[in-house]
Amino acid sequence: MPATLRIDGLDEELDALTALPTTLRDQAAPLVRATADQAEATIRAAYPVVSGELRDSLHQETVETPAGIKVRLINDAPQAIWYEYGTVFRHTSLGYARGRMPAAKVFVPEVMRDRRALLDDLIPVVEAEGLKVRGQ
Amino acid sequence: MASDAGAVDAAVMAALRADSALMARCPDGVFYGVARPGAAACVIVDRFDHVVNANLFSPAGDETFTYVVTAVLPDTDATAAREAALRIRTVLDGNETLTIAGYALQRPVREEQSLRWPEPNPGNIDQFVQHWGGHYSLDVSRLT
Numbered sequence: 001m002p003a004t005l006r007i008d009g010l011d012e013e014l015d016a017l018t019a020l021p022t023t024l025r026d027q028a029a030p031l032v033r034a035t036a037d038q039a040e041a042t043i044r045a046a047y048p049v050v051s052g053e054l055r056d057s058l059h060q061e062t063v064e065t066p067a068g069i070k071v072r073l074i075n076d077a078p079q080a081i082w083y084e085y086g087t088v089f090r091h092t093s094l095g096y097a098r099g100r101m102p103a104a105k106v107f108v109p110e111v112m113r114d115r116r117a118l119l120d121d122l123i124p125v126v127e128a129e130g131l132k133v134r135g136q
Numbered sequence: 137m138a139s140d141a142g143a144v145d146a147a148v149m150a151a152l153r154a155d156s157a158l159m160a161r162c163p164d165g166v167f168y169g170v171a172r173p174g175a176a177a178c179v180i181v182d183r184f185d186h187v188v189n190a191n192l193f194s195p196a197g198d199e200t201f202t203y204v205v206t207a208v209l210p211d212t213d214a215t216a217a218r219e220a221a222l223r224i225r226t227v228l229d230g231n232e233t234l235t236i237a238g239y240a241l242q243r244p245v246r247e248e249q250s251l252r253w254p255e256p257n258p259g260n261i262d263q264f265v266q267h268w269g270g271h272y273s274l275d276v277s278r279l280t
Contacts, residue, residue: 081253085182085267088208089173093260100170103204105184108271112185112202 020129021067027125029069035118036060036071039111043073046106053077073111084108139238139278141186144201147236148274149181151227152205158223161216162207176210179224184271198242198277206251206269214254217266221252228272239276248273 040058047055057077063070086103123133145168152158152166159165164175171178182204191197205228207220225247232244248271257263 085204087255088265090257091260093262098259103182108184
């Protein structure tokens, strides 16, 4: 006599699994955006204002896919990288010393701090969907 | 005695100084934060982040250090800076033998991201510098 195994609810489970990336993205998106906003506000407040270009060149770019969201914080002012990482000792063509700009370390450490905090915030979101987080 | 975070800085710098191929490209030496005046071809190491992570057993279960390590070379051409940056990567990325006084390396050093930027001098068109390197992170735990 043939045996039959019937499992009900597989279609619903498959639908839920298929939707999981989008569900997680939707739950994570406000956290990601809030983190980016926090980082931007802190960095903007820390920048000195001379011409205002350094501060005004700070902006976000958001990329959203069905399975994820990415917010990039960008400063495209030409002097932004010199301000962050510092410059060498400069001198004029006649040899007069003009000193150096020390590394301000404003952007990178702030983004690293906020990224760590975001990871801590995202773990409960993932775990709430039944997934386990290890090796963070 | 608590461990000294400066020992990690020193270990990273010592590893770079010990690489003869890197020192041949950056003969003025390895400096922390800022090169000495007059140093033209050198490596700069700068600690950008240091976080102490607690765990169930210790308020300082492990620590993560992130350094910006760049070759600084005076040239409009970036070829030499690129070669020096690749030597930095060879020395640091994946290094699992770094000896640090008072600390144990928990996993190999890793390059988090590559960095490259030119630095023209607006006040002197003859001074043009290439910076090339990366962000490197180390996870360590205190031995004392």
